[in-house]
Amino acid sequence: MTVLRAMAMDKIMTCAEFQETLPELFEAQADLGAQEHLKTCENCAALVRDLEYIASQARLLLPIHDPSPAVWDHIQKAIRDGDQPGASSPSQGRK
Amino acid sequence: MAVERFVLMNPGPSQPRPANQHLRRNPPIAGEQEAIQKAQSGDSRAFETLYAMHKRRVYSLCLRMLGNVAEAEDLTQEAFLQLYRKIGTFRGDSAFSTWLHRLAVNVVLMHLRRKGLPQVSLEETLEPAQDDGPRKDIGARDLTLSGSIDRVTLERAIENLPPGYRLVFVLHDVEGYEHNEIAEMLDCSIGNSKSQLHKARMKLRDLLRTGQRKEQIA
Numbered sequence: 001m002t003v004l005r006a007m008a009m010d011k012i013m014t015c016a017e018f019q020e021t022l023p024e025l026f027e028a029q030a031d032l033g034a035q036e037h038l039k040t041c042e043n044c045a046a047l048v049r050d051l052e053y054i055a056s057q058a059r060l061l062l063p064i065h066d067p068s069p070a071v072w073d074h075i076q077k078a079i080r081d082g083d084q085p086g087a088s089s090p091s092q093g094r095k
Numbered sequence: 096m097a098v099e100r101f102v103l104m105n106p107g108p109s110q111p112r113p114a115n116q117h118l119r120r121n122p123p124i125a126g127e128q129e130a131i132q133k134a135q136s137g138d139s140r141a142f143e144t145l146y147a148m149h150k151r152r153v154y155s156l157c158l159r160m161l162g163n164v165a166e167a168e169d170l171t172q173e174a175f176l177q178l179y180r181k182i183g184t185f186r187g188d189s190a191f192s193t194w195l196h197r198l199a200v201n202v203v204l205m206h207l208r209r210k211g212l213p214q215v216s217l218e219e220t221l222e223p224a225q226d227d228g229p230r231k232d233i234g235a236r237d238l239t240l241s242g243s244i245d246r247v248t249l250e251r252a253i254e255n256l257p258p259g260y261r262l263v264f265v266l267h268d269v270e271g272y273e274h275n276e277i278a279e280m281l282d283c284s285i286g287n288s289k290s291q292l293h294k295a296r297m298k299l300r301d302l303l304r305t306g307q308r309k310e311q312i313a
Contacts, residue, residue, distance in 0.1 A: 023289050024289075027274070027289055050300050051297070053244070054240070054244075054268075054296050057244055057246075058253075058264070060246070061249065064155040065151070066150060066154065067154040067167070067168050071168050072143075072150075075176060078172075079179060
């Protein structure tokens, strides 16, 4: 179902139908506040708020800290021990 | 639980992409292009520069997918060794970080397969069993999440997503990749990436609400 079709159908949408259109609505960055269904459905409005909140909180998660310096040491050692650019041999694991 | 088989992808020569499709949170890095060219010529200093530029994000992806520091560091090492071997095949048609991430994703999926996860196609990997998936939320009127999730809680909930959901969620919502880039990394359709992202968010909401209910009861 296209977003436009979904929006055209909005006034007669059930919760299931509205939630089926949600991925497209989010992706299209549609004005969800203008959706008729949300004006009358507290449950779907809460769902939309939560999904928007989860996405916004996820954006704050980066960065994790760096890997330990040992990782680069092991990469250097593996390269010294025989890895060459373009070679297809298995890596030397840091074990 | 569905039987799962991870299909691995080779991050071969990158595919052309429209000029305006830059990453939302992955802008070009100053000096990266020069470092790539030098590393392709065998310059070890340039390779170290590329490692310094990208180690955190590759490690973050590995850590979020595995939830284990030692394994994440091993796979970071493996991803960069693969980069060292294959950097000559990078043609610059797509963003370097996208190409490198595809390589890292491949390493992660191979590791998960070696750990003995049952095998399915990537499409199935991206489509967890019904029991693992999110529910439609019809008629459930209770607490909402807004304003109540801290970083640790969200990280834990992400760890509990099925691997396919977790991968798409991390790549899109955390790392900032677009669906066309994720589809390229995972060898799946753009529609599949969009669908899995939505299911991942719905499943996360389930997990977070369940956690909140347990806290309230306790």
